[in-house]
Amino acid sequence: MGDTAPVLSAGHASPPVRHLPRSGGPWLALQIVLSGSLLLLFLLPIYALFAWAGPARIVSAAENPAVGAAIWLTLYASGIAVVAALVFAIPLGYLLARHRFRGRSVVEAVVALPVVVPHLLVGLGLFFLVIPGSPLFRFTNAIGFPVYDTIWGVVLVMVFVSAPYTVLAADLSFRAIDPRALEAARSLGAGPASAFLTVSFPLALRGIVAGLLLTWARAVSEIGGILILAYTVYPGGPYTGPVTSTLSVLVYNLFQSGDLGDAAAVSSLFLLIAFAIFLAVRFGERWGWVPWRRGEFLP
Amino acid sequence: MTAWSVEGLAARLDHFSLGPVDLALEPGRAVAVLGTSGAGKTTLLRTLAGFVPPSAGRVLRDGADITGLAPEARCLGYVPQGLGLLPHRTVERNVSYPRELRGDVEATRHVRPLLERFGLAPLARRRPAQLSGGEAERVALARALAADPELVLWDEPWQGLDVEAQHDLGFVFAELRDAARVPVVVVTHDPGLAFSIADRFLVLRQGRVRFWGEPRELLQRPFDAFTARFVGYGNVFDPAALAEGAPGSLAAWLRARAGSDGIAFARPTVSPEGPNRGTWEGIVRTVRPTPEGFTLTAGVDALPVVLRVPAPVPFPIPAVGSRVRFDLGENDIRPLGPAGATGGSGTGR
Numbered sequence: 001m002g003d004t005a006p007v008l009s010a011g012h013a014s015p016p017v018r019h020l021p022r023s024g025g026p027w028l029a030l031q032i033v034l035s036g037s038l039l040l041l042f043l044l045p046i047y048a049l050f051a052w053a054g055p056a057r058i059v060s061a062a063e064n065p066a067v068g069a070a071i072w073l074t075l076y077a078s079g080i081a082v083v084a085a086l087v088f089a090i091p092l093g094y095l096l097a098r099h100r101f102r103g104r105s106v107v108e109a110v111v112a113l114p115v116v117v118p119h120l121l122v123g124l125g126l127f128f129l130v131i132p133g134s135p136l137f138r139f140t141n142a143i144g145f146p147v148y149d150t151i152w153g154v155v156l157v158m159v160f161v162s163a164p165y166t167v168l169a170a171d172l173s174f175r176a177i178d179p180r181a182l183e184a185a186r187s188l189g190a191g192p193a194s195a196f197l198t199v200s201f202p203l204a205l206r207g208i209v210a211g212l213l214l215t216w217a218r219a220v221s222e223i224g225g226i227l228i229l230a231y232t233v234y235p236g237g238p239y240t241g242p243v244t245s246t247l248s249v250l251v252y253n254l255f256q257s258g259d260l261g262d263a264a265a266v267s268s269l270f271l272l273i274a275f276a277i278f279l280a281v282r283f284g285e286r287w288g289w290v291p292w293r294r295g296e297f298l299p
Numbered sequence: 300m301t302a303w304s305v306e307g308l309a310a311r312l313d314h315f316s317l318g319p320v321d322l323a324l325e326p327g328r329a330v331a332v333l334g335t336s337g338a339g340k341t342t343l344l345r346t347l348a349g350f351v352p353p354s355a356g357r358v359l360r361d362g363a364d365i366t367g368l369a370p371e372a373r374c375l376g377y378v379p380q381g382l383g384l385l386p387h388r389t390v391e392r393n394v395s396y397p398r399e400l401r402g403d404v405e406a407t408r409h410v411r412p413l414l415e416r417f418g419l420a421p422l423a424r425r426r427p428a429q430l431s432g433g434e435a436e437r438v439a440l441a442r443a444l445a446a447d448p449e450l451v452l453w454d455e456p457w458q459g460l461d462v463e464a465q466h467d468l469g470f471v472f473a474e475l476r477d478a479a480r481v482p483v484v485v486v487t488h489d490p491g492l493a494f495s496i497a498d499r500f501l502v503l504r505q506g507r508v509r510f511w512g513e514p515r516e517l518l519q520r521p522f523d524a525f526t527a528r529f530v531g532y533g534n535v536f537d538p539a540a541l542a543e544g545a546p547g548s549l550a551a552w553l554r555a556r557a558g559s560d561g562i563a564f565a566r567p568t569v570s571p572e573g574p575n576r577g578t579w580e581g582i583v584r585t586v587r588p589t590p591e592g593f594t595l596t597a598g599v600d601a602l603p604v605v606l607r608v609p610a611p612v613p614f615p616i617p618a619v620g621s622r623v624r625f626d627l628g629e630n631d632i633r634p635l636g637p638a639g640a641t642g643g644s645g646t647g648r
Contacts, residue, residue: 184383184439186370187348188397188446194371198396202387 046271053264058272061265069244071270073233077151077246078219080238081158085166085215088159090208093170094200111167114160119224122160127228144237151239153230154246158219165218169211173204206285213281220274223248301361301374301449302326303482308356310346317342317506319356324450324482331497332486335525339506340486341380344452347484348377360449376443376451376481382435384427390414390438391423397446410445417441417471433464440471451475451483456492465492472496490529502526523635527563532633533594533605537561540602549579549599549627556629558636566607567625569595569617577624581606583617597623 050058061067096108114122130137130147140147147153177200185195226246234243245253247270254263302325309318317339324330332340345351347358349370357366365373385393391407392399394414398406414420417437427435436456443451456468473496476483487493493500493514500517502510502525510517510526521527527535536553538561544550553562570577581597581604588594592610595617596603606625608616617623 178381178383178386180379180381180383181385182383183345183348183350183370183379184377184442185385185396186350187373187375187377188442189371189400191369191371194400198400199385203385 049264049271050268053261053268057261057265058268061262061269065242066244067250067266067269069241070247070250070266071273072241073151073154073239073244074220074247074270075273076239077154078158078216080151080155081162081219082212082216084155084159085163085212089163089166089211089215090170093167093208094174094196096167096171097174111164114162114164119157119161119222120228121224123157123225123228126156126160126225146236147229149230149232149234150236151230151233152237154226154233157225157229158222161222161225162215162218165214166208166211169207169214170204173207173211174200176207177203209281209285213278216277217274220270221248222246223252227252301481303361303450304359305347306357306359308343308346308358309354310342310351311354312342312351315339315342315506316354317346317503318353318508320501320503320508322484322501322511324484326480326482327476328498329476329483329485329496330499330501331493332484332501332503333488333493333526333529334503334509337505338503340503341454342506343503344377344454344484344486347450348375348452349373374447374449376446376448378439378443378451378453378456380454382427382439384435384438384442386427388426389423390419390425390427390430393427393438394419394442394445396442410441413441413445431464432460433467436460436464436468437471440475444475449481451481453483453485455486455488465489469495490531493529519633521563521633521635522637523560524563527633527635531565532563533566533607535561535563535635536602543601545600548602549604550602552627553602553632556632556634558634560635560637563633563635564627564631566594566605567627567631569606569608569623569625577626579604579627580622580624583619583621583623586616586619595623 053061092111096104096111126147130140132148140152145152147156181203182195182199185199186192190198223246226249230246231249232243232245233239235241244250247266251263251266251270254260254266302323304324305320305322307319307321309316309320311317315337320343322330332343334340342351346353349368353366357364359365360374370377385396388396391410391414395403395406395410398409403409411420414423417440419434419437419441422430422434422438427438430438440453443453456472460468469492472483472485472492476496483496485492485497497514500510500512500514501508502517504523504525509522514530517526518530521530521532524535524537536557538554538557538559541550541554541557541561544552544554556562579599581599583595583597584603585596586593589607591607592612593608593616595606595608597606598604604625606623
């Protein structure tokens with residue numbers, strides 16, 4: 001068997017990337033002006049925040065235990081929301097990607113609902129759902145998940161508004177997998193669960209992680225529903241710190257009471273933390289600290 | 300050493316129905332499944348593999364009915380179209396995958412000999428995306444063998460491979476059949492592969508079995524345009540092509556002998572004594588060199604007939620526009636039609 005000579009084939013190699021001739025002149029200038037404007041719109045408010053706060057105020061905000069408690073609560077609650085998305089949103093995404101069933105487009109519309117509904121309405125809806133005296137109010141209290149002014153209320157709102165991003169990412173990632181790879185795996189001895197764990201999940205993992213990152217970002221930036229359901233958060237459940245509120249609510253309060261400098265400082269501090277987390281995940285992917293890049297993920 | 304048999308297997312898909320199909324698969328024998336696109340070849344393979352639920356019939360492994368078994372319980376080496384390699388795993392871990400599934404903790408060490416045998420050891424750390432087509436085929440084959448299959452199903456090997464890679468793979472394939480001593484069922488469009496490895500041909504057409512038998516039977520008695528072209532008949536005419544010929548013309552002579560689906564004959568030799576001998580005369584339209592000499596197309600009245608001039612060419616090559624003569628005897632022609640299909644045994648169902 002002649003295995004030494006390189007064998008050419010069109011069958012499986014990816015097509016070479018073609019570089020178009022660089023367009024120049026007015027067309028390029030227009031592109032630069034338009035994209036630059038958008039980038040400026042993204043960056044300038046952030047610059048304004050940092051400029052208004054100044055380094056000294058940011059440092060003092062970082063040392064303030066009240067701010068620390070709000071950041072801790074926000075990270076804690078959003079972390080639980082991400083885990084909830086991992087547990088509940090991936091199966092839903094898999095279902096949508098792999099099965100054809102009646103009413104599928106209805107399910108897809110329901111998944112998109114939290115993205116399009118104003119979040120104050122989400123808070124109101126959840127409020128009426130678990131209004132004191134309602135069966136659900138008594139039930140959540142009885143099983144130890146009271147939602148009013150607790151971390152569970154924060155988590156509930158966060159999952160509602162952010163889980164769709166993981167559902168959609170999982171759906172797309174599972175759909176992108178070659179069904180023939182799955183059939184080959186089944187035929188080679190993998191049962192349905194085993195094929196999911198060794199083929200579908202590792203292959204979809206990168207997309208799912210991107211979805212989880214979006215979910216987390218959406219969760220920490222939520223304010224509308226939290227204002228109604230958990231304006232002030234008292235210790236209880238997994239949260240044992242002092243009475244506080246989420247970071248978004250804290251900044252809102254500072255702004256309302258006229259502490260503009262402090263509002264800017266707390267915002268800047270949180271931007272730094274969020275940016276660091278995003279960077280860590282991205283570089284982790286690139287440098288292979290995380291398993292989904294190497295593709296050796298196996299249970 | 301497992302024998303398989305398929306009895307009356309049928310399946311229904313949205314707009315297609317397959318079967319009934321009867322097959323006997325013996326160890327070390329290969330069956331080539333042939334047919335035009337949409338004939339049901341892939342559906343047959345996927346039904347055997349357990350991915351399409353059969354609507355009737357049975358699949359027996361050494362006499363035991365496995366029709367209802369899940370794909371993973373069938374002991375198959377199924378290589379789907381496009382190979383189905385796992386893109387997140389290296390070559391080595393693609394091949395060791397079936398053993399890992401069985402809990403072999405040293406799976407990569409145990410598949411080392413397989414990698415060596417298929418010339419994949421230097422590629423062990425590569426990923427499927429970094430392989431050429433021929434290399435990927437060998438990985439798929441090695442992986443199928445790592446599962447210790449009792450039947451190998453292969454859909455469209457060497458699709459898109461260049462001739463050298465095909466040559467390599469032909470040897471690999473023959474080795475698989477001989478060494479593994481398992482039946483092989485291969486779906487192919489390639490006559491070269493089919494004739495070189497298969498002991499039996501199964502021809503499907505619109506989901507029905509049209510032929511089941513030995514290759515030489517099909518060679519002697521092709522029964523439709525597809526089978527005639529597949530086994531290498533250079534001239535295949537359907538009844539419409541022969542309808543125009545005046546009395547005494549070649550078209551009329553063929554029409555009198557054609558079956559309901561037309562007629563086929565191999566490329567007649569241009570008369571060796573010289574271009575001026577032979578029963579029929581045509582005007583050369585194209586001349587094309589081949590390893591065996593030259594292939595000409597000649598217009599005999601309106602009928603385009605493919606002729607050959609074997610090497611060494613004994614006379615000057617006829618030029619385009621010149622006249623050539625050739626003979627065509629009663630023994631050279633094959634009428635095409637349902638009657639021509641009688642050569643196959645087991646086509647009755």
